Amino acid sequence: MQIKDEETLTFPGKLKRDLSRRSKDKYCRFHRDHGHDTADCYDLKQQIEALIRQGKLQKFVSKERTNPPPQEQPQRWDNDRPRPPISDIRMIVGGTTIGSSKKAQKTYLRMVQNVQLTGPMPKTTRRESPIIGFSEEDAQRLHHPHDDAIVVSLRVGDYNLHQVLVDNGSSADILYYPAFQQMRTGREKLVPTNAPLVGFGGTKVFPLGAITLLVTIGDYPQQITEDMTFLVVNCSSTYNAILGRPTLNSWKAGTSTYHLMIKFPTSHGVGELHGNQVAARKCYVAMMEMEDHLQTMNIEEHQRTTEPVKRLEEILLDDSVPDRTTKIGTLATPVARQELTALLKKNRDVFGWSHEDMPRIDPSVMVHRLNVSPSFPPVR
Incomplete structure (x- = not known):
């Protein structure tokens, strides 16, 4: 290695894998151990790429090739292209990740605690993935400065679904009921779920059910087509759906609110999904007007119900x-x-002023029961 004497290079320890399962004919000068060749060392490649991005090791970088060679694009066959959508679902003018039981919630928390206590998980077979990054060129088409949300369009089944909010703070993927109705899927296909959602006005909202739909993002051939499970919620919103962490993590996607953009790795390079800044501001304004309208209706309804009918x-x-x-x-x-x-x-005499005034009441008339499971013994 020509860079072995560089002080910026950090040499790791020896390989932890069982020596009997490693090839003794191959030697890595970076790990100083047998098992693979230095030229095939994944950890060395990752560290060199990180140092180059930091502006180091410039004397080893060829100036004639500052950019990587373009990847060869496979021949596009007409049969591989997706069929056109049936129609568009436009603007309409808050999880199942851990389960609902306390046992599932404790298990969900214990998994991450075990990782933090025991150290890194065993290494699995790694696959080379393209590096995802954002540049100023990605933000040239936007109006700056801005604090707009990422609002995108997705291909859901046979429909183009517009006004989809990308929310990294959401632990579930949400599909609002009016958009679900326009897909003509049928409410009988919803899978019942008892996992409540918290965040819709600070109260718990129980979904109507869950449904798995085929979702496509990106432009061909840099696109992803996967099944995505939505929780269908019957709440007022200017958005048709919310794209949360479950799907973003499954896509290994990176989001940038500054660039209003999502990037994700595909087998043909890095795919891109651009946010619509105009749609984001329209949704924001419509949501503010909707909240004022709902608040006014609640006040008027409260006044009508609390006003006494007669003295x-x-x-x-x-x-x-x-x-x-x-x-x-x-x-x-x-x-x-x-x-x-x-x-x-x-x-x-028919008025009961105390318990003594109501002896021998027939249970068919009135009875008091405790709403407890009969399988649990009574405890005083």
């Missing part, structure tokens, strides 16, 4: 017991109120 008059049922009273409405005529008062006083 009540308190009457005494037993002159010897001053605390035994009841109330009647005042909208009736004085004669009707007088007759009603006389009727209540005559039948005051």
